[in-house]
Amino acid sequence: MSAIGARLAELGLSIPPLAKPVAAYVPAVISGHHVFTAGQLPFVDGALPATGKVGAQVSAEDAAGYAARCLLNALAAVESVIGSLDRITRIVKVTGFVASTPDFTGQPAVLNGASELLGEIFGEIGVHARSAVGVAVLPLDAPVEVELIVEFA
Structure with missing residues (x-):
């Protein structure tokens, strides 16, 4: 089993x-030593666990959990193009939409x-820049969407 x-x-x-992409794009692309993911929704087994606006139909606490799920989906996209998450040397940036x-x-x-989940998984290399946009x-x-930029070797 890999370290990650x-x-x-x-x-x-x-x-x-x-x-699976919901439109005309790919989940992730490589440019140099970076992977850029498409925005990832909090799909669980192909379905959204909730819909609606945070602050109305969705609580902030639930939305934070959905953001973590988006992150796992983004890591799946990264893994699909570099083969192993152990190749990640730095989480560069997280962009999230709420x-x-x-x-x-x-x-x-x-x-x-x-x-916080990135920190738990990757430790120091998981410390990143971030934008959180309403x-x-x-x-x-979907209540939340997350995209990543990661560096790999």
Whole structure:
């Protein structure tokens, strides 16, 4: 078992199957020594566990959990193009989008679901730059979407 696979198992997690794109794009591309993922929704077995806006139909706490699921889906996309997550040398940036009500301002706390999980999985190389953006709506009415930029060797 790989080192990252072992760490995921310690956390009671695993990398899910690669989510199928919902439009005309690929889940991840390599440029030089970086992988750029497409935005990943919190699919579980091909379905969204919730829809709607954070601050209305979805709680901030649940949305943070969905952000963590988006992260696992993004790691599946990375793994699909580099073969092993053990090749990651740095998580460079996380960009997260939170479909939220106009008065909701907790987007950073929602994205902590993804950021904190990266730290748990990767330790120091999981420390990253991040943007947390509130938006009116996301594809399929998902509450959250996450994309990654990672460096690999």
